[in-house]
Amino acid sequence: MSLGFRVLPGGAAGPIVKEPGDASFAGWSGRAWRSGRSPARLDGGACPSALDADASVPPAYWGAPSGLACLDTVTSEVWETGYGHHITRLMVLSNLATLLGVSPREVTDWFWAAYTDAYDWVVEPNVLGMGTFALGDLFTTKPYVSGAAYIAKMSDYCGDCAFSPKRDCPITALYWDFLDRNEPRLRDNPRVAMPLRSLERRSNKRRDEDRRVRSWVMETLGAGEVLHPRDRPSEV
Numbered sequence: 001m002s003l004g005f006r007v008l009p010g011g012a013a014g015p016i017v018k019e020p021g022d023a024s025f026a027g028w029s030g031r032a033w034r035s036g037r038s039p040a041r042l043d044g045g046a047c048p049s050a051l052d053a054d055a056s057v058p059p060a061y062w063g064a065p066s067g068l069a070c071l072d073t074v075t076s077e078v079w080e081t082g083y084g085h086h087i088t089r090l091m092v093l094s095n096l097a098t099l100l101g102v103s104p105r106e107v108t109d110w111f112w113a114a115y116t117d118a119y120d121w122v123v124e125p126n127v128l129g130m131g132t133f134a135l136g137d138l139f140t141t142k143p144y145v146s147g148a149a150y151i152a153k154m155s156d157y158c159g160d161c162a163f164s165p166k167r168d169c170p171i172t173a174l175y176w177d178f179l180d181r182n183e184p185r186l187r188d189n190p191r192v193a194m195p196l197r198s199l200e201r202r203s204n205k206r207r208d209e210d211r212r213v214r215s216w217v218m219e220t221l222g223a224g225e226v227l228h229p230r231d232r233p234s235e236v
Ligand code: SF4
Pocket: 067, 068, 069, 070, 071, 147, 148, 151, 152, 157, 158, 159, 161, 162, 163, 164, 165, 169, 170, 171
């Protein structure tokens, strides 16, 4: 067994989960992900969470349609092939999970379950270290998060989406809400200075809308339901 992030620089021991997790699969499906028992000496790996993210992996990651074309396309490809390239892992799956505040350990466990190349040396650094910012700036200089503009620029998912990246994409609201919620933790990070300056110019009404969009997304995806533009909370 490799150490993963069970031991941190300087010899400090990170928090470790007692047993391997199932990324909330049993919680919504009512079925166990694994059959049989794990080897007795296997723990669930390191579970740092620099941003105190503790939400569950939503059913959409397990194949339930979400209404977000980028997420639905990537997850269906992963479940079909057991593979996805580096950018979809970061830009879509890790990004959205981080914006939603999903537990980095749960996100990492999901990658373990879904990908054929899930090895310690791939998953732990790429997801736990880089994708979810679980170790803070110990591993990467800033959270790898973005709104819809970046996804629209780097992919062709948005053309098939019920949402518009310029008008009502919930991922953009999630991005601003992520910055708002984590501003106290990120304010001393020079690499986040520019987005935080943009956040300062965002009105309280828009921030309130961002919060309500996040609650709507969390509730809808948490229930395994589909997001529709008509249900999206808007500015009051
Ligand atoms: S509009 Fe938003 S949710 Fe839809 S594909 Fe583009 S980034 Fe994803």
